Amino acid sequence: MLDSEGIRTALAECSALVFPSTWFEGMPMTLIEAFAAGTPVIASDLGAMKAMITDGENGWLFPPGDADELRHKVTAWTQRDTGYKTAIGRHARRHFEQYYTDAANQKALLDSYRQL
Numbered sequence: 814m815l816d817s818e819g820i821r822t823a824l825a826e827c828s829a830l831v832f833p834s835t836w837f838e839g840m841p842m843t844l845i846e847a848f849a850a851g852t853p854v855i856a857s858d859l860g861a862m863k864a865m866i867t868d869g870e871n872g873w874l875f876p877p878g879d880a881d882e883l884r885h886k887v888t889a890w891t892q893r894d895t896g897y898k899t900a901i902g903r904h905a906r907r908h909f910e911q912y913y914t915d916a917a918n919q920k921a922l923l924d925s926y927r928q929l
Contacts, residue, residue: 824850828898829890832856835877841865848909853901855886871905 815823824830830847837860844865847854854872856862866872873890875882890898911917 820846821850824852827852829853829855829872831883831887832862833875833877833883834859834862836860838862845909845913848905848913851902851906851909853898853905855883855890865908867908869901871901871908 824847827847827850830843830852832841832843832854834841834857840861844854844856844862848865848871854862854866856866856872856874857877858868858874859877863874866874868874873886875886
C-alpha cells in the first residue's frame with residue numbers, strides 16, 4: 814500500500830491512468846490526483862469522468878463497459894509519440910490548476926457568495 818507521496822510518485826511515472834469504472838462516480842479523487850501529477854486519464858464516458866475529461870485534451874474517453882474499445886484506446890495510447898503524450902499531460906496538469914487547487918476552489922466559493 815502506498816502513502817500519499819508514493820501515489821503521487823507512481824502517478825507521475827505513468828504515461829496514463831486507466832479508469833474503467835461502470836458506476837456514476839461523484840468526484841473521483843483518483844482522477845484529480847492523476848491530473849495533479851500531469852497524468853492523462855483514459856476513462857469511461859460516464860458521470861463525473863465525462864464531466865472532468867475533455868476527450869483528446871486531458872485524457873481519452875471510451876463507452877462504459879466496452880472492453881474492446883478500452884483495449885483499442887489503451888493500444889492506441891501506447892502507440893502515440895512521446896510529444897503527444899507530454900502535451901496531453903500538460904493539459905491534464907493545467908486542468909488541475911484551473912479547477913481543483915485550493916486557490917481555484919476558494920475563488921469558485923467566493924464567486925458563488927458574491928453572486929448571492
